[in-house]
Amino acid sequence: MERVYFDNSATTMVDVRVLEAMRPYFLEKYGNASSLHSFGREAEKAMETARAQVAKAINAQPRDVIFTSGGTESDNLALQGAAFANASKGKHIITSAIEHHAVLHTCQFLESQGFKVTYLPVDAEGFVSEEKLKEAMTSETILVSIMLANNEIGTIQHVRELAEVAKDKGALFMTDAVQALTKVPVDVEKLNVDLLALSAHKFHGPKGIGALYVRKGVRLRPLVYGGGHERGLRSSTENIPGMVGMGKAAELGIAEMEESVARMTKIRDRLIEGTLSSVPRSYLNGPKGKDRLCNNAHFRFDFIEGEGMVLFLDMKGIAASTGSACSTKSLEPSHVLRSLGLRHEQCHGSLRLSLSKFNTMEEAEFYLEAIPGIIENLRKMSPLNEEVSYNVATVQ
Secondary structure: OEEOOEEEEEEEOOOOOHHHHHHHHHOOOOOOOOOOOHHHHHHHHHHHHHHHHHHHHHHOOHHHHHEOOOHHHHHHHHHHHHHHOOOOOOOOOOOOOOOOHHHHHHHHHHHOOOOOEEEEEEOOOOOHHHHHHHHHHOEEEEEEEEEOOOOOOOOOOOOHHHHHHHHHHEEEEEEOOOEEOOEEEEHHHHHHHOOEEEEEHHOOOOOOOOOEEEOOOOOOOOOOOOOOOOHOOOOOOOOOHHHHHHHHHHHHHHHHHHHHHHHHHHHHHHHHHHHHHOOEEEEEEOOHHHHHHHOOOEEEEEOOHHHHHHHHHOOOOOOOOOOOOOOOOOOOOOOHHHHHHOOOHHOOEEEEEEOOOOOOOHHHHHHHHHHHHHHHHHHHOOOOOOOHHHHHHHHH
16 A cells, blocks of 8 residues: 555545546636637536535525635625624634634734634533533623534534524524535535535535535625625636536535445554554544534644644655644644643654545555554653653653
């Protein structure tokens, strides 16, 4: 086995069927959707078909889907747009301590603009408490933003219940569902959310395209001004190939979801069981029950640096992550793992394996053959190893 890709929470391979759907809109059907001629009308029709496909995947109306450049822009448009549009009602926002940086850094920016932000703690498995949210709500709260599924430890939040708490107090509820679509049911009506962010490259679509669901009646202030595209909320010449790809990826992902989720869950459980049983002093981060993403296995190992694991696995041909792909070049420990109450050194000994519908059980077994030896070798070299530390102290 030459190469194994277990970093699908960072990005996924484009499905060949998605690529084929996109191809004509680069070469033959390349019109601008705002143009009046046949090339433009052709592009506009493709755009609206894609919008309908994305809307159907989340049980929304097509008019309520706004295309963006990805999950980060969707998060920014939702948070900044809702905050500035509703500032006259109040300037208090609530989020969780384990959100993606696209949410956390936007909230920090809003704090610099005079908004107050409450960052809710989570329990040891990464869950936000309804009671903590109730306690944090005030008459000034205009927006609550809690992610549907965590990108590092795979925690699936009880968003419907949390949204009810916000709605009871008259606040809007936004959720980052970037990691969730095609892995858990995403239904904006059942979840009772006002804003929901998506990104195509997390479910075998192209990079550079995402979407934001905006419930009818919700007011947002745009981030970008220009030609008034996307209901005036996202001005820019439309990325027709990207939209077509996102629509096709969403359609395929939902159609094949039952089968792919079952396959990924089986492989995930084998990865978890095999790692914990074969590697001493290894631990699972995140939920141990049903509220865990089907494609997420997140471990920590005593006396190990995560970067070493990733590099040694890469030498074996296995791609993995030691935390969020957006922050792996930072020396700071994962804010998600710190929020679980883990110590600095425990956070640095983490490993994330994230699956896609294209992974196989054979790839899992290949990893399980490799990981015990990698951990053993790294521990022999580690200054954190208690046996090494004891021997050094004895000599001194």
